[in-house]
Amino acid sequence: MNRFTELVKTMLDESMSSQSRQAFLKRMGRTLAVGATGGLLTTYGRNEPPRPDSRSALAQADTVPHIQPVSPPAVIPPKVDEPIKLEPIRGDADRQSPPTPSPQPPDTRVGYAVVGLGHLALENILPAFGRSRKSKLVALVSGSPEKLQKVAQQYGVKPQNCYSYDTYDQLKDNPDVQVIYIVLPNAMHAEYTIRGAQAGKHILSEKPMAASSAEAQAMIDACNKAGRKLMVAYRIQYEPNNRYVRELVRQKQYGAPKMLQLHNAQVEANPNHWRHIRALAGGGSLPDIGLYCLNTARFILGEEPTEVFAYQYSTPGNPLFREVEELVSWQMRFPSGVIANCASDYYAHESRWYRVLSERGWLNLENAFAYNGLQLQQSFAVGQAEHNDHTYLMEKDQFATEMDHFSDCIQQNKQPFTPGEEGLQDHRIMEAIYQSAQQGKPVQLPLITKLDPFRGPEPQLT
Incomplete structure (x- = not known):
């Protein structure tokens, strides 16, 4: 007699009459026999189907049916930057899902150099590149070498694409940069826009555009002369x-x-x-x-x-x-x-x-x-x-949206909305x-x- 049977008999001896004990043991007989051979014992004498032990389960693992993963139905447009259209799942009375994200491949996006690493750049503009579809961060300009090095490491900007205000004009020799995003104090927008246009780059300037209407006009004239686009970041x-x-x-x-x-x-x-x-x-x-x-x-x-x-x-x-x-x-x-x-x-x-x-x-x-x-x-x-x-x-990320609009204008040779x-x-x-x-x-x-x-x-x- 195993230990489990002894415990059951002791329980019966203490809590049941002789007649009830005999009837219960009779019902339990089959269950105890199954339990001894690897089955399960349940209360009140009901048998569950035998459950294989761990060795039996491992031995039978190869008999589990294989379920082939199935991709949801979808329409795949031919252009890489067109959104994939998944099967509809929402009712017509619920708010519909927006198009699936459809970023351009990194090597086709417009490259940006961000000038100035203050609050707006670090807190909003640089993170927005991670949500952009057509824009990418490729260069940084700052007057702080320590800040420049740290931010470049955080965003994967190559050391050779990091510039100071003194070396700013060297952007003209960097083919990775197509747009310069001016995020400097207002009175500095005109100078760095004019120099950026002369370096052959398109200009996205934070608002206000400048410190005066005269400076704003000078920025427009410089970009027109250089054949470069100028947009003000009115998000x-x-x-x-x-x-x-x-x-x-x-x-x-x-x-x-x-x-x-x-x-x-x-x-x-x-x-x-x-x-x-x-x-x-x-x-x-x-x-x-x-x-x-x-x-x-x-x-x-x-x-x-x-x-x-x-x-x-x-x-x-x-x-x-x-x-x-x-x-x-x-x-x-x-x-x-x-x-x-x-x-x-x-x-x-x-x-x-x-x-x-x-x-x-x-x-x-x-x-x-x-x-x-x-x-x-x-x-x-x-x-x-x-x-x-x-x-x-x-x-939507307002900074990513406005940058992508400007990138689209450059790719399609269109005038910016602002x-x-x-x-x-x-x-x-x-x-x-x-x-x-x-x-x-x-x-x-x-x-x-x-x-x-x-x-x-x-x-x-x-």
Whole structure:
């Protein structure tokens, strides 16, 4: 008798009557016999099918049926950068999946040299190359050798493709670089754009385009003379939510627009940062964050303002605003009669939003000028019901999207959607805003009746 049988008998001796014990043992007999030969014993005397021990399982492993992996049905376009079309899986009432990512092979993408390794470059632009379809990082330019070496190692940039500001002009001898992305303080954009164009490279410049309209014009002239393309990095004009608002306004979804309210504020708390030095920044909150309000209003409406009226203020004694302004508030009047109320502030809690008020409803975009987290709300009435709808669009990396647009323009020899002329117009308007704030009266601007007069062809964004 094995130990298991002894334990069962002891349990029965202690808990059952003689008659019950005999009946239970009779039922268990077959089970105990199976257990002794490798089967399983279950409670209440029920037998489970014999289960092979580990040696038996290993011996029988080759009898397990082989399941051949099957790839999901798909349509494979002939071009390498066209998205693969997988079988549909979502219902028509659910939000549909976007096209599958379709990056170009690395050796066919446009090579970029990024000039300046500050906050924007390190936090946003360089990581965006990992999500780009047509662009790749191939070179870096920095005034810090230690930072340059570390960043090059992080992103796999070859040592021979690392440049200082003194060796910047040597980019002309680097065939890997087709585009120079200028991410320097505003007052340095013109010099490095002109030198970059003379080196035979296309230029993508961060906004604001320069420190003045005169510098912006010089950048345009230099690129035209060199036969190179120039684009200003107005990422908002490539962002899905802002483009959707523009589409609804242009289609008069809620009737004709009547008024725009745009506000952009953040606390710039380092008085030693270049944004607080006029010689580097060209101004304070207006050219840095107020520009989003200005440019987005023009982008949504497609019109150019004919008049501006502005106020300017800085907190007395605040060391942040010894050279640049804190707050600018201004109005723009457009030919259609639309009024845009705008404000930018360098010393108020972060707030980035705008609202388009129309005849039959309004559109409100929270976090409108942020890198992510944009939230679109639409309000309108139908009969006795007031609707407040929220629309959620899939986010895209705004920096990857704008870079890929510029890369596509280079590959297809097209004019960018936001060329230098777009940036030049913003500088002209900002100069009028400063003039109005200083003089305390409205400033007139030339009447321009053409729709979207300074933009290139509509971008094909995916």
